[in-house]
Amino acid sequence: MKRLNAVPTERVHLWLMLALTFSTGVVDAVGYLGLDRVFTGNMTGNVVLLGMAFAGGADLPILRPVLALLFFMLGAALAGRMLRKGPEGWSGRTTLSLMVVAGVITALAVLTAVVDVQASSLLGSITTSALAIAMGIQAATAKRLxxxxxxxxxxxxxxxxxxSDSRLAGGDSKHWVRRALAIALIMLGAVAGAAALNVGLWLGLTISAVISIAVAVTGYVRHHRERNGAGVSAG
Known part of the structure; x- marks a missing residue:
């Protein structure tokens, strides 16, 4: 833990957001492969799917992608409103926001473990819509950080x-490590989510929930210690 305390706050936040990027890969794989081809984190994918569906694309879903878009925006709006009243950087509101994400995904993991939501159109739509709210909250929280x-x-x-910023393009390759990690982690998350479907929807959602809880708790502990340290120094 002392080693973690020695790590700059910006670096800790980077690690936490990369962990959530992996989690998004898991959730999107679960949604797309297990819940009628709907993305709950990647809204660009839903917009493209809807465009093809409206043009007559064979067997492409419409209802769930539309609901995912609407509920993602709702989640982002709610989180944005709450976080805007808080200070810059990590705060108690940040922790609360991410714990809401973790709570929603945990509840869905339990639901999918005890009920076959794939067999019910209504339950499937509720599941993807709730996941979209959680991802909207997560995205707004990451934006705030x-x-x-x-x-x-x-x-x-x-x-x-x-x-575009690579050496090949004449740039300085700034942030190339974190960019490469984000790309790799969302892909690895998708691999993990797809593999988890061999067991059940609940497993992928459980993985995502555990990550979200770990991120929220780690961020809270770091913020709490920093705040207490600042108070001691001021005293």
Whole structure:
């Protein structure tokens, strides 16, 4: 723990957001492969799916992607409103926001463990919509923390930055390590989520819930110790 305390706060926040990026990969794999091809974190994917569906794409879903978009925006709006009243950086509101994410995903993990939501159109839609709310909250929280190049839910801009700022493009390759890690981790998360489906929806959601809880707790502990340390120094 002393080693963790010696790590700069910005670096700790980077690690935590990268962990959530992996978690998003898990959740999106569970949603797309296990819940009728809907993304609950990557809203760009839903917009593209809807465009193809509206053009007559064969057997492409419409309802769940639409619901995911709406509930993602709702989650982001609620989190944005709550976090805007708090201080910059990590705060008690940040911890609360991420614990809400963890709580929602944990509840869904339990639900999918005891009920076959894939057999019910209504329960399946409720599951994806609730996941989208959680991902919207997570994305808004990550945005508030302002960890450069890490959104936790998409990597398109990260890939663009990695390429356009590379030595090959005449750039200085700034942030290339975190960009590469974000891309790799969301992919590895998708691998883990797809593999977890061999056991059940609940396993992938449990993995994501555990990560979200760990991130919230670690961030809270670090923030609490920093605040107490600042108080001691001032005294």
């Amino acid at each position: 302002k960890v450069a190049e890490i959104t936790t839910v998409v990597v398109t801009s990260t890939i663009t930055g990695l390429a």
